[in-house]
């Protein structure tokens with residue numbers, strides 16, 4: 398029994414003929430860039446998300462960068478970001494000469510601690526960039542209310558949470574990435590909706606903003622060779638769009654498989670001492686991009702090493718919070734500034750999670766964890 402962190406090959410084998418056919422069609426047409434499949438996929442994903450515009454691009458990091466470019470922010474403007482996240486969120490902010498302003502996270506759900514946002518707002522604050530980490534939405538209702546009161550844009554990093562839904566107190570439900578000003582996502586192969594290379598997209602409801610996003614992703618041009626604004630070159634190629642068009646049909650089934658696997662982990666690990674299982678919020682569904690446990694008593698690294706010896710992969714997302722990363726150190730923000738994120742960086746461990754995980758594999762993983770933690 399070979400256990401993988403993510404089993405892309407196993408997933409492909411189930412849809413092999415459909416994928417191959419879709420790819421053959423692209424090869425036969427030779428429309429490798431901007432083929433009809435790109436528009437078709439954008440339309441299908443917009444329908445799935447219940448949003449007006451999906452603009453595809455080269456990868457998730459580009460999607461975030463294009464989002465901030467489209468908002469017309471000026472150097473020195475501040476953007477509030479969670480400190481416990483993948484680097485891309487803060488990277489594009491810094492790259493555009495904006496200032497990432499870090500906020501600690503909620504230790505139960507790993508997402509930005511909404512109660513700490515208002516303290517960080519200054520006259521230069523222009524946007525908040527929540528990250529729907531591990532597959533569960535940040536607490537968007539109060540966050541959007543803070544944004545509204547302070548006239549701030551909201552850029553959602555939804556690279557890990559495509560398909561998750563968030564319920565507002567008035568009963569409306571929205572998809573992850575479709576609640577703020579712009580949503581940015583990634584189709585990196587291991588994401589919940591992954592292609593076979595790089596890919597990304599932006600989710601926008603506003604027509605004018607969508608047009609601006611489209612223009613920026615395409616060298617700042619609306620008419621070929623007429624460049625109205627400074628843009629970049631970021632495209633989802635036709636082969637990837639064709640693959641995604643097939644896989645989008647299976648996204649809900651993939652999400653269910655992940656949720657089932659998560660429920661099985663919950664059951665198998667429920668009474669194991671010394672670990673904390675991932676908690677769900679009331680407002681958001683969880684699409685389990687990661688199933689992330691916390692390992693207490695400074696035993697995380699030892700557990701990870703022990704599991705590796707048993708042939709069980711696991712991953713640490715992320716070992717260093719952003720404020721302690723060399724490239725992102727800010728004056729006066731050393732160790733102790735964001736205690737929750739710092740503790741989580743020493744406790745989190747993501748277990749194998751994918752659509753092909755079997756009960757047998759999970760029983761073995763759980764048994765090995767129990768064996769280590771309780772010895």
Ligand SMILES: *Cc1c(COP(=O)(O)O)cnc(C)c1O
Nearest residue numbers: 456457458483485556557583585
């Ligand atoms: C994967 C990821 C990204 C970046 O996506 P790429 O396609 O690899 O550029 C950004 N933010 C988060 C939270 C991610 O998980």
